Amino acid sequence: MADVSLKxxxxxxxxxxxxxxxxxxxxxxxxIVILGPSGCGKSTLLxxxxxxxxxxxxxxxxxxxxxxxxxxxxxxxxxxFQNYALYPHMSVYKNMAYxxxxxxxxxxxxxxxxxxxxxxxELTEFLNRKPRQLSxxxxxxxxxxxxxxxEPKIFLFDEPLSxxxxxxxxxxxxxxxxxxxxLKVTSIFVTHxxxxxxxxxxxxxxxxxxxxxxIGSPLEIYEKPATEFVAGFIGSPxxxxxxxxxxxxGKQAELHGNIRLPIQNGGFPSHGGQEITLxxxxxxxxxxxxxxxxxxxxxxxxxxxxADTLVYGHFGEDETQLxxxxxxxxxxxxxxxxxxxxxxxxxxxxxxxxxxxIEK
Amino acid sequence: MEKRVVFKHxxxxxxxxxxxxxxxxxxFIWPASQAVYQSVLQEDAFGLSRSFVGLANFAYxxxxxxYLHSIxxxxxxxxxxxxxxxxxxxxxxxxxxxxxxxxxxxxTLIIWPYAVAPAVAGVLWYFLFNPTVxxxxxxxxxxxxxxxxxxxxxxxxxxxxxxxxxxEISYNFLxxxxxxxxxxxxxxxxxxxxxxxxxxxxxTITFPLLSPTAFFLIVMNVVYAxxxxxxxxxxxxxxxxxxxxxxxxxxxxxxxxxxxxxxxSAAQSVILMIIVISLxxxxxxxxxRKVYY
Amino acid sequence: xxEHRPWLTFVTHAVLILGMxxxxxxxxxxxxxxxxTLDEITSDFSLLPGSHLIENYKRALSVGPRDVGATVGxxxxxxxxxxxxxxxxxxxxxxxxxxxxxxxKFRFRMFFFWLIFITLMLPVEVRILPxxxxxxxxxxxxxxxxxxxxxxxxxxxTFLFRQFFMTVPDELCxxxxxxxxxxxxxxFDILLPMSRTSIAALFVILFIYGWNQYLWPLLITTDExxxxxxxxxxxxxxxxxxxxxxxxxxxxxMLAMIPPVLIVIFMQKQFVRGMTETEK
Numbered sequence: 001m002a003d004v005s006l007k008x009x010x011x012x013x014x015x016x017x018x019x020x021x022x023x024x025x026x027x028x029x030x031x032i033v034i035l036g037p038s039g040c041g042k043s044t045l046l047x048x049x050x051x052x053x054x055x056x057x058x059x060x061x062x063x064x065x066x067x068x069x070x071x072x073x074x075x076x077x078x079x080x081f082q083n084y085a086l087y088p089h090m091s092v093y094k095n096m097a098y099x100x101x102x103x104x105x106x107x108x109x110x111x112x113x114x115x116x117x118x119x120x121x122e123l124t125e126f127l128n129r130k131p132r133q134l135s136x137x138x139x140x141x142x143x144x145x146x147x148x149x150x151e152p153k154i155f156l157f158d159e160p161l162s163x164x165x166x167x168x169x170x171x172x173x174x175x176x177x178x179x180x181x182x183l184k185v186t187s188i189f190v191t192h193x194x195x196x197x198x199x200x201x202x203x204x205x206x207x208x209x210x211x212x213x214x215i216g217s218p219l220e221i222y223e224k225p226a227t228e229f230v231a232g233f234i235g236s237p238x239x240x241x242x243x244x245x246x247x248x249x250g251k252q253a254e255l256h257g258n259i260r261l262p263i264q265n266g267g268f269p270s271h272g273g274q275e276i277t278l279x280x281x282x283x284x285x286x287x288x289x290x291x292x293x294x295x296x297x298x299x300x301x302x303x304x305x306x307a308d309t310l311v312y313g314h315f316g317e318d319e320t321q322l323x324x325x326x327x328x329x330x331x332x333x334x335x336x337x338x339x340x341x342x343x344x345x346x347x348x349x350x351x352x353x354x355x356x357x358i359e360k
Numbered sequence: 361m362e363k364r365v366v367f368k369h370x371x372x373x374x375x376x377x378x379x380x381x382x383x384x385x386x387x388f389i390w391p392a393s394q395a396v397y398q399s400v401l402q403e404d405a406f407g408l409s410r411s412f413v414g415l416a417n418f419a420y421x422x423x424x425x426x427y428l429h430s431i432x433x434x435x436x437x438x439x440x441x442x443x444x445x446x447x448x449x450x451x452x453x454x455x456x457x458x459x460x461x462x463x464x465x466x467x468t469l470i471i472w473p474y475a476v477a478p479a480v481a482g483v484l485w486y487f488l489f490n491p492t493v494x495x496x497x498x499x500x501x502x503x504x505x506x507x508x509x510x511x512x513x514x515x516x517x518x519x520x521x522x523x524x525x526x527x528e529i530s531y532n533f534l535x536x537x538x539x540x541x542x543x544x545x546x547x548x549x550x551x552x553x554x555x556x557x558x559x560x561x562x563x564t565i566t567f568p569l570l571s572p573t574a575f576f577l578i579v580m581n582v583v584y585a586x587x588x589x590x591x592x593x594x595x596x597x598x599x600x601x602x603x604x605x606x607x608x609x610x611x612x613x614x615x616x617x618x619x620x621x622x623x624x625s626a627a628q629s630v631i632l633m634i635i636v637i638s639l640x641x642x643x644x645x646x647x648x649r650k651v652y653y
Numbered sequence: 654x655x656e657h658r659p660w661l662t663f664v665t666h667a668v669l670i671l672g673m674x675x676x677x678x679x680x681x682x683x684x685x686x687x688x689x690t691l692d693e694i695t696s697d698f699s700l701l702p703g704s705h706l707i708e709n710y711k712r713a714l715s716v717g718p719r720d721v722g723a724t725v726g727x728x729x730x731x732x733x734x735x736x737x738x739x740x741x742x743x744x745x746x747x748x749x750x751x752x753x754x755x756x757x758k759f760r761f762r763m764f765f766f767w768l769i770f771i772t773l774m775l776p777v778e779v780r781i782l783p784x785x786x787x788x789x790x791x792x793x794x795x796x797x798x799x800x801x802x803x804x805x806x807x808x809x810x811t812f813l814f815r816q817f818f819m820t821v822p823d824e825l826c827x828x829x830x831x832x833x834x835x836x837x838x839x840x841f842d843i844l845l846p847m848s849r850t851s852i853a854a855l856f857v858i859l860f861i862y863g864w865n866q867y868l869w870p871l872l873i874t875t876d877e878x879x880x881x882x883x884x885x886x887x888x889x890x891x892x893x894x895x896x897x898x899x900x901x902x903x904x905x906x907m908l909a910m911i912p913p914v915l916i917v918i919f920m921q922k923q924f925v926r927g928m929t930e931t932e933k
Binding site for chain 3 (some may be wrong): 366367368372374376377379380383384385387388389390391392394395398448451454455458467468469471472473474475476477478479480481484486492493495526529530531534538544558587590591594609611612613616622625629632634636638640
C-alpha cells in the first residue's frame with residue numbers, strides 16, 4: 001500500500017531524451033494505466049519506477065521517500081513482465097517462492113503465502129509443473145502469483161496481456177481488475193491497447209513521444225481529450241478529423257461545402273477566424289432524414305459487424321474521408337448520399353497547429 | 361554486443377575474468393611474444409650468448425632447402441588431405457541425406473572416427489601398412505607390390521595422407537550433413553517439379569547452397585592438416601624417410617626440441633603464427649554468413 | 654517426395670555401407686590384433702578375433718609393455734586426469750569469464766574480450782619452445798598441473814557461453830533483481846541451471862580434445878610415471894621393429910579409443926550440438 005509520486009521525471013539514453021518531464025501523483029490503492037503507442041516511452045517510465053532504469057532527472061517517491069537511488073529489491077515492488085520472465089527450470093512453486101527465499105523468509109511462511117496465492121489464482125494443481133508445461137494464461141497467472149506472495153507496496157505490469165489471444169485477454173483483464181480490487185494494492189499498468197486502458201484504469205496517463213499528453217479518468221479522456229493525439233488514440237474506430245475554420249465571432253464552425261455547425265455554450269469568441277481541426281467520433285453521427293441534416297455523406301463501403309455497421313464514405317469537394325458507426329444493421333448502396341447530423345455537444349475542437357484542445 | 365541488463369559491480373567482473381586472463385597471459389601471450397623475440401636473436405642452446413640478428417633467421421630458413429621442402433610437403437599434404445576428406449565426406453553426406461531408414465545408424469557409425477586422436481589414427485593405419493605385420497602390406501606383397509614406407513617417400517606420404525584424411529572424413533560428414541538438412545525442402549521440390557534429375561538437382565541447387573559450409577570446411581581442413589596432424593607424422597614416419605613427410609609443424613618441433621636450434625625454430629614458429637592468423641581472419645571475415653543449424 | 658528410383662536407392666545404401674566399412678575397417682583390424690598373441694600376429698594373420706583378448710588387456714593394464722616403465726593402467730589414469738582436468742578447467746574459467754563479459758560493464762571489458770579471442774590464433778604448435786620454457790620455469794614439468802593448466806584457456810568455450818548468455822532474456826535477470834537477488838544469485842540460481850545443455854555439449858567436445866592431446870604431453874613429460882596413454886603407445890612403437898609387442902600395442906590402442914568413442918556414441922546429440930555450436 002503506497003502512494004507514488006512522479007515529479008518531472010526525465011530519461012535520456014545517450015544523447016536522446018525519451019521521457020520529457022512527466023509528473024503525476026498516484027494515490028494509494030489506485031490503478032493507473034500508462035497508455036501509448038510503441039516507442040512512446042511508457043515502458044521506460046515504468047522501469048524507472050521499478051528501478052531497472054536510472055532516472056536522469058526528476059524524482060520518484062514512494063510513500064514520501066525518494067527512491068531514485070534505491071535498487072529494485074529495496075523498493076518493495078513486484079513486476080509482471082511482458083514475457084512473464086518465469087524461471088524456466090524451476091517449478092511453479094519454486095518460481096513463486098524464489099523472491100521470498102532470497103529474503104530469508106521462514107519456510108512455513110513461504111508455504112503459506114504460496115498456497116494462498118495459488119488458491120486465489122487457481123494454480124494449486126500446477127504447483128509442481130514447470131513453466132513450459134503451462135499454457136499462456138497459466139504462465140501469466142504464475143507471474144502474478146510471484147507478485148502477490150511478495151505483498152509489495154506496488155504492483156507493476158509491463159504489457160502483460162500482449163502475448164495472449166483475444167479471448168484470453170478479455171478473461172485475464174477481468175481477473176486482474178478483480179484481483180486488484182480485492183487486494184487494494186497500488187498498481188501501475190503499461191499497455192498500448194486502449195480497450196485495456198479504458199476498462200482497467202482508475203486513471204490513465206496517455207503518453208505521446210515521451211510526453212504525458214493527458215492524465216485523467218477514462219471517461220474524462222474519452223469525453224474531453226486534451227490533444228488531437230489523445231482524441232485519435234482513444235476510441236475505436238478512431239475519431240474523424242475534418243479541417244475547418246471558426247466563424248469570425250467564434251460561434252460557428254465552417255466546413256467545406258458551406259456547412260455550418262453551431263458551437264454550444266457561446267463558442268470561442270477569442271479564437272474567431274482561426275483555422276482548426278474538428279473532431280467527431282464515428283459513433284456520434286446520426287442519420288437524419290429531416291431537414292435538420294447538416295451534411296451528406298457519399299458512401300463508399302460498409303462493414304456489417306452484426307451489432308454495429310461501420311460506414312466509410314467521403315464528403316465535400318475535397319473528399320474528406322469519414323467513418324461512421326451506426327448501431328444495428330444497415331444495407332446501403334454504394335454512392336448513396338446519407339444525410340447526417342451531429343449534436344453540438346459531441347464536437348471537439350483542436351488547434352490546427354499544435355493539436356491542443358481549444359477551450360474558452 | 362550490449363545486453364540491456366548490466367550489473368554495476370566494480371570488482372566482481374575482474375575476479376571472474378581473472379583466471380582466463382592469467383592463463384592466457386602466462387601460457388599464450390608471453391610465450392608467443394617470446395617466440396617472436398627469439399626469432400630475431402641468435403642464441404646458443406644454453407642461453408649464454410645472445411645477439412640481435414634482425415631477420416637473419418628468416419633469411420636463413422628461406423634459403424634452407426629442407427625448410428623449403430617442408431613448405432612444399434605441407435602444401436601438398438594439406439591439399440590432398442582436404443580434397444580427399446571433403447569429397448568422400450560430401451558423397452557420404454549426400455547419400456545419408458537421402459535415406460530415412462537406418463539414418464541414425466549410418467550417422468553414428470560414420471561420426472565416431474572423429475573421437476579417435478590423430479595420433480591413434482596414425483597407429484591404426486601404420487599397423488595396417490606395416491611392412492612386416494601389416495595386413496594390407498602383406499597382401500600387396502602377395503600381388504607383387506613391395507610396400508615399405510620407411511624407405512619409400514611417396515608411400516610414406518600416401519600413408520600419412522590416408523591416416524589424416526580418414527579422421528577428417530567424419531568431421532566433414534557431420535557438417536555437410538547438417539548443412540544438407542538445413543536446406544529447405546521447397547528448393548529441392550521445386551527443382552524436381554521442374555524436371556531435374558537427382559544428380560542435376562544436386563549440382564545446380566544443393567551444392568551452391570552448401571557452399572558456405574564447404575568454404576568453412578576447407579579452412580578447417582587446412583588448419584587441421586597444418587597443425588593437428590603432428591601426431592600422425594610423429595607416430596608413422598617421424599618426418600621421414602628423408603624429410604618426405606616433414607611438414608612444417610613437425611619441423612618446428614624437430615628443430616626446436618631435438619636439434620635445439622632455437623633461432624630457426626622460433627622463426628619457423630613465427631611463420632606458422634602468421635599462417636594461422638591469416639586462416640583465422642579468413643574464417644571470420646568471409647564466413648560471416650553461415651548456414652545456421 | 655514420390656520418386657521411383659530403386660537403382661539410386663541401392664547405390665545410396667551401397668555407398669554408405671562401403672563408406673562405413675572404410676571407416677570402421679582399421680578399428681576392426683586393431684581389435685582383432687588385440688586378441689591374438691604376438692606370434693599369431695607376426696606369422697599368420699587372420700581377420701577373425703583370437704582367443705587371447707582378456708589375457709592381453711590384463712597384461713597391458715597391470716604389467717605394461719616390456720620397454721616402457723609404466724603400466725597401461727597408469728597411463729590411462731594419467732590420460733583421464735588430464736582430460737577431466739582440461740575439461741572441467743576450461744568449462745569453469747570460460748563460464749565465469751563469459752558471464753563477466755556479458756553481464757558487467759567494466760573498464761577493459763572489450764580489451765579482455767579480444768585478449769581471449771587471440772588465443773584462437775595461437776595453438777600450441779606455434780609456440781612450443783617458449784611455452785615449454787614457461788612451464789619449466791614454473792616447475793610444472795612432469796606433473797598434472799603441467800599437463801592441464803597450459804591448455805585450459807579457451808576462446809571457443811568462452812564464445813559459446815557468451816553466445817548462449819546473449820539469448821537469455823533480459824527479463825529473467827530483471828526479475829531476479831526485483832526478487833532481491835544480485836549477480837551471484839542470478840548466476841547460480843538461474844544462469845547456471847539454464848546452461849546445462851551447453852555445458853553438456855562442451856563437456857563432450859572438450860573431453861575428447863583433452864583425452865586426445867598429443868604434442869603437449871609429449872613435450873612436457875619425461876617421467877614415465879606421467880606418460881599419458883597416447884605417448885605411451887608411441888613409445889611402445891619406438892622400440893624397433895621385430896621387438897614391438899603388437900598385441901599389447903593394439904590392446905592399448907583399443908583402450909585409447911574406447912572412452913572418447915563411447916562418449917560420442919552415447920552422447921551423440923550433445924556431441925553434434927557441441928561441434929556445430931563451437932564452430933560459429
